[in-house]
Amino acid sequence: MALLPTYCAQPKKLPSGGCEMSGATSNERQQLKVFELLAEQLQEHLRSTVDEETVHKIVDERIAQARLPRPIEIRQGETVVGRLDERPHAQFEQLLELVNEGHRNILMVGPAGCGKTTLAKSLAQALSLDFGFLSLSAGISETHLFGRTLPQADGSWQYKPSRFVEVYVKGGVFLLDEFDAADANVMVAINAALANGVLANPNGQIHERHAKCYVLAAANTWGRGGDHQYVGRNQLDAATLDRFVLSTMHIEYDTDLERDLVAAANLDGKGDELLEWVSGVRERITRSRLRRIASTRLVVNAAAAMKAGRDLSQVKARYFLDWSADEKAKVGE
Numbered sequence: 001m002a003l004l005p006t007y008c009a010q011p012k013k014l015p016s017g018g019c020e021m022s023g024a025t026s027n028e029r030q031q032l033k034v035f036e037l038l039a040e041q042l043q044e045h046l047r048s049t050v051d052e053e054t055v056h057k058i059v060d061e062r063i064a065q066a067r068l069p070r071p072i073e074i075r076q077g078e079t080v081v082g083r084l085d086e087r088p089h090a091q092f093e094q095l096l097e098l099v100n101e102g103h104r105n106i107l108m109v110g111p112a113g114c115g116k117t118t119l120a121k122s123l124a125q126a127l128s129l130d131f132g133f134l135s136l137s138a139g140i141s142e143t144h145l146f147g148r149t150l151p152q153a154d155g156s157w158q159y160k161p162s163r164f165v166e167v168y169v170k171g172g173v174f175l176l177d178e179f180d181a182a183d184a185n186v187m188v189a190i191n192a193a194l195a196n197g198v199l200a201n202p203n204g205q206i207h208e209r210h211a212k213c214y215v216l217a218a219a220n221t222w223g224r225g226g227d228h229q230y231v232g233r234n235q236l237d238a239a240t241l242d243r244f245v246l247s248t249m250h251i252e253y254d255t256d257l258e259r260d261l262v263a264a265a266n267l268d269g270k271g272d273e274l275l276e277w278v279s280g281v282r283e284r285i286t287r288s289r290l291r292r293i294a295s296t297r298l299v300v301n302a303a304a305a306m307k308a309g310r311d312l313s314q315v316k317a318r319y320f321l322d323w324s325a326d327e328k329a330k331v332g333e
């Protein structure tokens, strides 16, 4: 039976109450518009008794609350299988759709800091499953993936499973991160585990894949070698990519989520300035094909810095610290 997300309003925080389906984001925007109109009227009405700054503060707080992510319940028929307290990436539903199609191997391709790792964690939380993670960067061998045999005090050798094997056997969501940075030999070993429903540990012992073992892979490239941005990435072989045929997603920056995260930081009107700057830099990085990134992580960290009292020019100074004059000129700085 298909897994379906239900968006539940937080009654205390959202004026409309009740439960709604996925139109949540546009509803939130309508509510915001109402808040903004209300703010204007309030300001007129209270001008004589409350100063403008206080009104702004009250309204900003209300807006920030209204934009807070709402919990999402994941239902299978009538049964609630899990609940997400944080607002997931906009493409979470697309991920859930692939799960509903029966895919157990899913590849997410997207720029650094767009939310791939968080999406994998959200899936584990939404399905109430264990979460495991391994970055396949240089130095990772088959041992990290499939466990190893260790000497015991009595002189015997005992197999110690890895997290991957644990999740493979007991069920859960396992993220193979930096998938396009993996060593070719490791990939060959992964291929077999992903395709066959069984894996052999270094002792030759066979482990069967749990029905609820979801292997997610995250990469910055399409597995066809490095590009101008991610130069050192490996080419994945056709057999590896075939494990993800029709279950590969392109993940983009979720600008609505970024707007919500900034609104929640309550930056006294400076949030828009920040978002506008990031969006401009992002656009120019792409246009000029610069090897730079303006990620959701940048938005989150900039909002935290500004909340702690830094202003946007200080954030920019830190962000552009190692940029050349030419690069800066290309993004209009």
Ligand SMILES: Nc1ncnc2c1ncn2[C@@H]1O[C@H](COP(=O)(O)OP(=O)(O)O)[C@@H](O)[C@H]1O
Binding pocket: 086, 087, 088, 089, 110, 111, 112, 113, 114, 115, 116, 117, 118, 119, 218, 257, 261, 296, 297, 300
């Ligand atoms: N759903 C979310 N809710 C809150 N913050 C998020 C969410 N998704 C991403 N982020 C923020 O963006 C940053 C980058 O996300 P991450 O999942 O690590 O991206 P990636 O794996 O693509 O590099 C995180 O550190 C987090 O601060």
Ligand SMILES: [Mg+2]
Binding pocket: 113, 116, 117, 118, 177, 218
């Ligand atoms: Mg990541």
